Amino acid sequence: xFSLSEENYLKSIYHLEAIHGKGISTNSIxxxxxxxxxxxxxxIKKLAEKEVLVYKKYQGVSLTTLGRKExxxxxxxxxxxxxxxVDKLNFSWDxxxxxxxxxxxxxxPKLIDELDVFLGFPKMDPHGDPIPDKEGNFQKIxxxxxxxxxxxxxxxxxxxxxSSSDFLKYLDKNNISLGQKIKVLSKESFDGSLTILIxxxxxxxxxxxxxxxxxx
Amino acid sequence: xFSLSEENYLKSIYHLEAIHGKGISTNSIxxxxxxxxxxxxxxIKKLAEKEVLVYKKYQGVSLTTLGRKExxxxxxxxxxxxxxxVDKLNFSWDxxxxxxxxxxxxxxPKLIDELDVFLGFPKMDPHGDPIPDKEGNFQKIxxxxxxxxxxxxxxxxxxxxxSSSDFLKYLDKNNISLGQKIKVLSKESFDGSLTILIxxxxxxxxxxxxxxxxxx
DNA sequence: ATAATTTTTTAGATAAGACTAAATATTTTT
DNA sequence: AAAAATATTTAGTCTTATCTAAAAAATTAT
Ligand SMILES: [Mn+2]
Ligand SMILES: [Mn+2]
Ligand SMILES: [Mn+2]
Ligand SMILES: [Mn+2]
Numbered sequence: 382x383f384s385l386s387e388e389n390y391l392k393s394i395y396h397l398e399a400i401h402g403k404g405i406s407t408n409s410i411x412x413x414x415x416x417x418x419x420x421x422x423x424x425i426k427k428l429a430e431k432e433v434l435v436y437k438k439y440q441g442v443s444l445t446t447l448g449r450k451e452x453x454x455x456x457x458x459x460x461x462x463x464x465x466x467v468d469k470l471n472f473s474w475d476x477x478x479x480x481x482x483x484x485x486x487x488x489x490p491k492l493i494d495e496l497d498v499f500l501g502f503p504k505m506d507p508h509g510d511p512i513p514d515k516e517g518n519f520q521k522i523x524x525x526x527x528x529x530x531x532x533x534x535x536x537x538x539x540x541x542x543x544s545s546s547d548f549l550k551y552l553d554k555n556n557i558s559l560g561q562k563i564k565v566l567s568k569e570s571f572d573g574s575l576t577i578l579i580x581x582x583x584x585x586x587x588x589x590x591x592x593x594x595x596x597x
Numbered sequence: 598x599f600s601l602s603e604e605n606y607l608k609s610i611y612h613l614e615a616i617h618g619k620g621i622s623t624n625s626i627x628x629x630x631x632x633x634x635x636x637x638x639x640x641i642k643k644l645a646e647k648e649v650l651v652y653k654k655y656q657g658v659s660l661t662t663l664g665r666k667e668x669x670x671x672x673x674x675x676x677x678x679x680x681x682x683v684d685k686l687n688f689s690w691d692x693x694x695x696x697x698x699x700x701x702x703x704x705x706p707k708l709i710d711e712l713d714v715f716l717g718f719p720k721m722d723p724h725g726d727p728i729p730d731k732e733g734n735f736q737k738i739x740x741x742x743x744x745x746x747x748x749x750x751x752x753x754x755x756x757x758x759x760s761s762s763d764f765l766k767y768l769d770k771n772n773i774s775l776g777q778k779i780k781v782l783s784k785e786s787f788d789g790s791l792t793i794l795i796x797x798x799x800x801x802x803x804x805x806x807x808x809x810x811x812x813x
Numbered sequence: 814a815t816a817a818t819t820t821t822t823t824a825g826a827t828a829a830g831a832c833t834a835a836a837t838a839t840t841t842t843t
Numbered sequence: 844a845a846a847a848a849t850a851t852t853t854a855g856t857c858t859t860a861t862c863t864a865a866a867a868a869a870t871t872a873t
């Protein structure tokens with residue numbers, strides 16, 4: 382059994398591995414969890430002891446199969462709860478993350494599997510992220526950043542890279558949502574900003590925005 | 598904001614006050630929370646500091662209005678989650694308590710009020726206990742223990758005094774559930790055991806059992 | 814009214830998890 | 844290949860919540 386804190390470390394390391402591969406640095410974990418490197422060192426020693434990751438001094442950490450399984454379960458719970466909040470309790474996609482951060486730590490295998498049934502085995506969460514099934518498997522859909530789309534090309538918005546309330550509210554304000562068609566009209570080479578066509582309206586978005594929208 | 602531990606203390610004291618009135622002893626709290634009296638002394642000092650209860654050395658504690666409000670909210674959350682688990686996720690009434698003990702500590706006013714809406718503003722939890730509304734009000738239904746019913750009299754089962762899995766499974770096994778009609782056929786004066794008619798079947802139950810069933 | 818018993822509080826210890834400051838290792842720059 | 848900069852670990856402290864053992868207060872029995 383893992384503590385709330387241990388679970389948060391596992392999840393963060395899991396997400397960091399998904400981006401950077403094996404060998405996650407102490408500092409990057411500290412940054413993600415908004416804590417100090419010294420706290421991270423303490424905790425990864427404990428997690429190595431519990432055999433959910435391998436740790437060699439100054440070499441960073443990598444999850445073991447056991448650790449990855451555990452992390453996947455937490456991600457599954459987080460995303461299923463997000464679907465529940467949006468689909469059943471009238472939450473908007475920018476309101477769910479913080480509550481899901483709490484709910485993901487509830488311990489009850491029956492609870493999460495019945496929730497999955499109740500929601501109709503959703504494959505995606507409200508932000509377009511895949512939901513692992515009971516066995517931890519999920520479909521990895523191909524997607525690219527909107528910022529990589531060429532001028533005059535069109536894509537469908539399938540996900541976001543940043544689930545913060547601020548960013549999602551910005552998208553709402555500009556009528557950008559999952560499933561939406563987006564056409565790049567022009568790209569400013571100086572700052573990478575894009576003028577896009579969405580809902581037959583032209584808007585200009587910064588590189589920072591287009592770097593956080595996934596399209597297909 | 599209260600910690601998980603503080604919330605559990607508040608809830609326990611609230612339940613003890615409902616039975617014994619003001620001035621709850623250190624020992625009774627320790628017993629309820631399965632902890633040591635010395636730990637209780639420490640915690641009630643902290644809670645007195647936070648003004649959710651009044652504490653005078655050696656005199657026991659009493660909740661303040663603020664403390665009672667806080668405790669009521671936790672009870673509301675606990676019971677709403679129990680309804681959710683039974684009504685929506687196919688849990689049986691003997692499986693919900695432990696999960697609700699975890700869920701009751703999730704912090705999100707919107708979550709709990711939307712859950713209330715989603716469940717259709719239930720008035721009772723799966724064990725017949727009243728659910729406080731948003732303002733903390735709930736209907737106090739009159740009920741008495743089955744053990745106090747006279748011979749040849751009939752009552753309707755409206756609640757249980759013990760929500761442990763063991764006891765509820767015993768009731769299931771004997772087809773005793775909420776809303777069920779129960780007639781006392783005879784009462785054994787020696788040990789207080791009852792022979793009752795339920796579902797047109799005669800069964801004999803001990804005093805301990807009849808002391809944990811509420812009827813109307 | 815004393816003595817015995819029970820209850821409650823205090824004192825001191827422990828474990829988890831976090832922090833600061835200092836020490837050490839590693840990486841990058843010159 | 845040093846020197847400088849950066850990253851990581853260690854040492855020591857703090858808070859929260861717990862515990863055991865001992866002291867003190869309150870209650871009950873004689
Ligand atoms: Mn999220
Ligand atoms: Mn999400
Ligand atoms: Mn319960
Ligand atoms: Mn209940």
